[in-house]
Amino acid sequence: MRAAIAAAEVGDEQRREDPTVNRLEAMAAELLGQQEAVFVPTATMANEIALRVLGEPGDEVVAEQNSHIFISELGGPAVFAGLMTRQLRCVAGRFTPEQLRETVRPGDNTHTPATKIVSVENTHNASGGRVWTLDEVEAIAVTARELELRLHLDGARVLNAATALGIPAAEIGRPFDTVTLCLSKGLGCPLGALIAGSSELMYRARIEKHRFGGAMRQAGIVAAAGLYALEHNVDRLADDHARARRLGEAWAAAGLPVDLELVQTNFVQLDVSALGLGEEEAVETIREQGVLLSRTRPGVLRAVTHLDLDDDDIEHASAAVPRALGTYVPV
Numbered sequence: 001m002r003a004a005i006a007a008a009e010v011g012d013e014q015r016r017e018d019p020t021v022n023r024l025e026a027m028a029a030e031l032l033g034q035q036e037a038v039f040v041p042t043a044t045m046a047n048e049i050a051l052r053v054l055g056e057p058g059d060e061v062v063a064e065q066n067s068h069i070f071i072s073e074l075g076g077p078a079v080f081a082g083l084m085t086r087q088l089r090c091v092a093g094r095f096t097p098e099q100l101r102e103t104v105r106p107g108d109n110t111h112t113p114a115t116k117i118v119s120v121e122n123t124h125n126a127s128g129g130r131v132w133t134l135d136e137v138e139a140i141a142v143t144a145r146e147l148e149l150r151l152h153l154d155g156a157r158v159l160n161a162a163t164a165l166g167i168p169a170a171e172i173g174r175p176f177d178t179v180t181l182c183l184s185k186g187l188g189c190p191l192g193a194l195i196a197g198s199s200e201l202m203y204r205a206r207i208e209k210h211r212f213g214g215a216m217r218q219a220g221i222v223a224a225a226g227l228y229a230l231e232h233n234v235d236r237l238a239d240d241h242a243r244a245r246r247l248g249e250a251w252a253a254a255g256l257p258v259d260l261e262l263v264q265t266n267f268v269q270l271d272v273s274a275l276g277l278g279e280e281e282a283v284e285t286i287r288e289q290g291v292l293l294s295r296t297r298p299g300v301l302r303a304v305t306h307l308d309l310d311d312d313d314i315e316h317a318s319a320a321v322p323r324a325l326g327t328y329v330p331v
């Protein structure tokens with residue numbers, strides 16, 4: 001990837017004269033089943049621009065209550081797009097067409113806001129990287145169309161979802177009006193994300209990108225990393241998933257509070273509150289054994305498998321974390 005960055009052909013990205021950015025955008029659009037894609041620095045910016053182009057101030061956006069757009073973007077939908085937010089209580093980050101139907105406000109009077117956007121997160125970060133199946137996505141899309149809603153996919157990790165389902169990402173992305181893809185997570189880039197959608201919406205996204213201060217110059221330097229990642233780092237996501245599974249099973253077998261139902265992609269959640277431990281204390285104790293975990297929600301830590309980890313690392317963490325937490329039972 002570093003070599004691809006060094007060799008990148010570049011131009012002025014604001015004028016769409018950077019051939020590497022243009023190539024990455026074309027490749028991402030096809031990958032996500034959309035007409036066009038726009039390169040931006042982060043997935044947060046991609047989500048915020050998408051919501052901005054899908055709604056008008058005063059409109060409502062509906063999504064699962066712990067979705068990234070609600071809990072980790074500092075109220076961006078309200079700040080940048082003037083959107084009201086409606087939060088759905090869900091199991092495993094997924095909601096049903098019935099829930100959507102019950103929640104949507106038609107906005108057919110002079111008092112209530114109109115629900116205009118529904119956002120789906122796949123994989124769903126807060127629920128442990130769990131996956132919406134294609135049937136579930138399609139059922140939401142059909143209902144959303146019936147209700148005349150616009151559909152956003154926060155697909156920061158949609159390639160993990162596609163890997164877990166064994167289908168092309170385009171099949172997941174196609175029913176949506178806008179799709180976000182992050183390059184700096186499992187794909188291993190230093191930065192970068194894409195928004196994809198129709199050419200009409202992406203024209204508006206380019207305007208908002210400029211307004212957000214996200215239009216760049218020789219951005220091919222980083223887009224080259226994105227191209228490299230899409231060419232070399234997608235198939236290997238299956239290794240991350242297999243390693244997360246192995247790690248989760250080892251921890252569960254050693255008596256740690258791990259719910260294996262949650263381990264569908266590249267995360268393992270560890271409920272340290274069930275051990276009577278605080279998150280900071282647990283992170284520190286585990287770090288002393290050479291394993292880095294992060295806090296994902298109150299009382300719960302998250303391990304993420306990624307391209308800088310190999311089987312030996314997993315073996316190490318499988319034993320070291322139970323040992324650190326005092327539950328290790330040698331077999």
Ligand SMILES: Cc1ncc(COP(=O)(O)O)c(C=O)c1O
Pocket residue numbers: 042043044045047068121123125154156157182184
């Ligand atoms: C589902 C989801 N969407 C968007 C983002 C935002 O990504 P970034 O922090 O790179 O802007 C994240 C980050 O964790 C995420 O999990």
